Amino acid sequence: MNERTLLIVAHAPSPNPVALRNAVAEGARSPEIEGVAVQVLSPFATQPEHVLSAQAVILGTTENLGYMSGALKDFFDRCYYPCLEETQGLPYALYIRAGHDGTGTRRGVETIVTGLRWRPVQEPLLCRGAWTTDFLAPCRDLGLAMAAGLEAGVF
Numbered sequence: 001m002n003e004r005t006l007l008i009v010a011h012a013p014s015p016n017p018v019a020l021r022n023a024v025a026e027g028a029r030s031p032e033i034e035g036v037a038v039q040v041l042s043p044f045a046t047q048p049e050h051v052l053s054a055q056a057v058i059l060g061t062t063e064n065l066g067y068m069s070g071a072l073k074d075f076f077d078r079c080y081y082p083c084l085e086e087t088q089g090l091p092y093a094l095y096i097r098a099g100h101d102g103t104g105t106r107r108g109v110e111t112i113v114t115g116l117r118w119r120p121v122q123e124p125l126l127c128r129g130a131w132t133t134d135f136l137a138p139c140r141d142l143g144l145a146m147a148a149g150l151e152a153g154v155f
């Protein structure tokens with residue numbers, strides 16, 4: 001089977017979100033997974049071409065002021081129309097780092113990806129509250145599940 005690409009678009013402005021992003025990437029790059037290339041990019045570095053050449057996407061963001069990070073919003077602002085016709089049905093997952101809420105971010109992202117007609121294949125993962133390393137295992141699991149789904153061709 002041809003190699004498939006899992007794109008991780010993650011905003012990680014400080015050490016804890018970096019740890020979450022790295023855990024997602026680590027899970028996605030688990031040694032037992034074959035035939036899946038994992039690309040990790042900041043939202044600012046992500047171009048429409050990266051999305052167009054991916055078979056699944058994981059979105060990661062902090063919640064700032066009740067909404068997704070400006071970085072992830074910028075990604076959508078630039079990529080929405082170039083991707084709209086080409087990426088309908090794209091499997092995606094979402095994780096959020098939120099100090100105390102996360103609902104506005106989830107709603108905002110889901111509104112946009114509904115417009116894109118991307119397909120949620122995992123429950124959104126909300127890492128909410130005071131920081132704990134307990135957030136890391138579910139992030140690893142999310143990355144692994146997405147990569148395993150691509151490997152198995154179930155998406």
Ligand SMILES: Cc1cc2nc3c(=O)[nH]c(=O)nc-3n(C[C@H](O)[C@H](O)[C@H](O)COP(=O)(O)O)c2cc1C
Pocket residue numbers: 014015016017062063064065066067097098099100101102131
């Ligand atoms: C300016 C600012 C606004 C924030 N707004 C929210 C918010 O609306 N909802 C929320 O749950 N957390 C909010 N937070 C907390 C961040 O989500 C959190 O600090 C960020 O995800 C990084 O995680 P860390 O604090 O564990 O490093 C805010 C943080 C900052 C600095």
